[in-house]
Amino acid sequence: MTQNPDAIIIGAGHNSLACACHLASRGWKVAVYEQNAEPGGAVKTGEYTLPGFRHDWAAMNLSLFAGSSFHRQHGTELAKHGLAFAPTANPFASLFPDGRWLGVSNDAALTTARIRGFSEADAREWTRLTESFPADAEAIFAVLGSPMNMRALGTLAGKTLWRRGTAGSLDLARFLTMSPRAWLDQTFESDHVKATLAAWGMHLDFAPDIAGGAVFPYLEAMAGQAFGMVLGQGGASTITSAMVAMIEARGGSVHCGTAVSSIEHIAGRAIGITLSDGKVVRAEKAVIANVSPRGLMKLTGGTGDPRHARAMEKFQHAPGTMMIHLAMDRLPNWPAAELKRFAYVHLAPSMDQMARTYAQALAGLLPDEPVIVCGQPTVVDPSRAPDGKHILWLQVRMAPGQIKGDATGTIDARNWQDAAEPFAERALDILERYAPGTRKNIIGQHVVTPQMFEADNPNLVGGDQVCGSHHLHQHFMNRPARGYADGTTPIRNLYHTGAAVWPGGGTGAGPGTLLARKLAGN
Template identity: 40%
Template sequence: MSDADVVVIGSGHNGLSAAMYLAKAGWKVVVLEQSQVPGGAAKSGEVTKPGFIHDLYATNLGLFLGSPVYRDFGPMLTQSGLALEVSSEPYASVFPHGTALSMYTDAEKSLASIANFSPEDAEAWQHLVDYFQRVSPYLFPLLQMPVPSFEFGRGIFRMTRALGWTGTQELLSLLLQSPREFVESWFSSKEMQALLIPWGFHLDYGPDVSGGATFPFLESVADHLNGMAIARGGIGLLVHSMINIIKGYGGQVEVNAPVTQILTDNAGHATGVKLSDGRTIAARRAVLANVNIRTLFESLVDPTVVNHGFLKRIQKFRFGPGTMMVHLALSGEVPWLNPSVTRSMYVHIGPYVNDVARTYQQAVAGYLPDSPLLVVGQQSQWDHSRAPDGMHTVWIQVRAVPGHPIGDAAGSIVTTDWSTMGPLYAQRVLDKLEEYAPGVTSRILAMTVMTPQDLQNDNPNLVGGDSISGSHHLDQFYFLRPVPGWSRYRTPVPGLWVVGASTWPGGGLNAVSGYLAAQALLKSRGRH
């Protein structure tokens, strides 16, 4: 049996973030990744044709760049190979008849784009930006604190002193709104409302789900102010930079190393792991699992060492609807009807709020949506290393689809097996893209479709293709994530910790759970 101070299961960015801090502190760290390629949902590769580099799943680095991890390791990540490309045209939405609403880091250009549809909405947008700049210095830090905690309480106190009691209540009211309530309370034109709605759906907030206003509010304004950042050469270079740092501190990272069991002693304390090849690795201080909470306790932990009540709560942890990815290698850029979106990093195709609401309801009911929301990523417009000269990659996130379909809302696809359904549904995606970019299909050199089942096969954390590793609805978010009483990364098994998107603060490349768990481990010195 080999040994370590801490064994990290999984090489998602949160597991790697924790490993960097622990290795820097002098702990002997071993990271074990079941896949051949590290990174979890942060992977890139030539999945269509040689020379075309695609981010397979996650791509937007905005949250990571605002994280404590980037604050503490940014220069080292750069030295280890991470470079950024930042789009000054972060996102847009396209509508029928060739109309579009594009956002820019240039405030005047953004206001002019909005004013094309509603001068009143342009004025309202400026008010929203002003409001964001007033509240975000107090709100963003809360999203990087353990909950519940005295630190979080002090953050609320600072916010209340700055905004006043009424101002704090007004902010809370906004955050608890549904995405539809949020956009309708600020804007009158259906185009401006539709521009912000998809941001909630990047998580699992359909337009009418309470609590879903937070991400549309924060992401839409933050991207306008800061631009949208991606990793030059693919997001995999972020992962490799993190691994280089871990190795530089003496840590080990091993791929093709599936863990099959968390080892425990007679007292029920986690003592190490067993791998699929029969090896065991002892963990003197802790086992830290970058594993979905249900997968962890249903597949890796002996149920006899866990309280039955906790297991019942874990079994109720819900997953959101699935995601399908379509990657294209194109002979040229996307021929949008409206050329103003040609260089937008993200182009959302809903088109309108009610269309997105229908898509969400169909997906959660188990039906393939008749017209899914498309998030069209144009990374090669800003990172020219991702495709040969004059050619482009296109990254399409299809939101949302059921992980286990029972039928087709359009009635034309009769199979419910993703292995045969995937190509058929991908054609529906291409047909919708063609409506807004006529001729795009004639430019396709190669295409790779990744169904929800493919996502789960590649990364077991993405159960049913749920790209955010568990619903973010209010009953399992904030201090209730993953389950009541266990929001601070410890588990009922002493010595076993958990991080990742199924823990607070949830999905996205935010690196927060890895950071917070590492700080807690260092403070406790790994004592049970």
């Protein structure tokens, strides 16, 4: 007789796999079920344009994974299964319409000198932030890595008060609630410096005026200078393939192309799942669902708690993202040759423009000037393209999941099938404006619309790559709902994980790791 697994995990995104790896390392027998033909969710790599050109489907930056507690604990074992990183000392830069640029590198003196070119006062402030970063980062990462329950928060508050005092603790709390614009305006005077940092907020649904968003530009800037950036050798899927191999080596299983149609529960207790072919699989200890909040309701048919059900149904998603994968004869002809050394080049000229783009996308409009994140992975890892060739990884932020109109009035389409080409051309026009001649070097192109993202992965509702807004009302103890930020649900033995659960989106695998430790211990 086949033994039932201790834990069944629905979905094979990186949070699911991290959870499964940790449980397997603690002796649990795990079985992961993924509806797609390959694991990874938003963290996968493929030849989407031409043979030999390896593009990351969505996530490219693996710095959070490389620095995560999960990797610190299991990195040695994962390396034996092929995990390999490609680090860079030049993580990101911003290029501006006036031809000036600012880059953050893993060299404090160099980065400070670049900032001094914009403002002497800002260079002094940058030095102050650099000097205080180790102590401040320890406190911030303690919050972002803590379980969201009263016991853990009480312990954390006590430690923070002891280390930082009352005034320092209140300053930290104030900073965690600030918008990017409020913090940047109070810290720097150069609009170029402000825009360079504010662009990072757009990666995680924090336009300049959204409360609670200041921490992300701060951390990306300071961590980028302190540690550089980490990509996956050969593609972001290196973390996915290594975790799958670890699971299987420890006796677990990952079943791709196997959709789950329902979660079975009796008398308020989860007992297993039913697959789309009608097969029932029982779980001895836990059913873990890495799904969107509304997806959880669909699979369970309801959790029996009206407040939880309402929170799941009303869970708010961020605007979507369009991806443009380009196979290139050569890199863009940037106005400064140094920009060809950076993993990311942001084309986001001002905080006002970013705020306008965000407001337009929220209103269902195709933005007139979306933020462009130009990833240059072959600068860091030449193995991703044939000799002498390159790839570009373009994130077009923001884009509405449902199109109601066009901010310029020139695109008539109201569905992504028809809007994809003209909107992609708008993004490429922006790139061409900053780096003339780029278009003639494109030898392959593949556009991924918000609709395509959701079709590939139902967790990415409307193309929302972080599975839910991280605004304060839906973060910390409220992610995804008050009382359920630890991954529990009203149904016993049923647990919720993934980017919709605290601590949210990104490649750090925090939700999966925290849940696994809750279930099986550290």
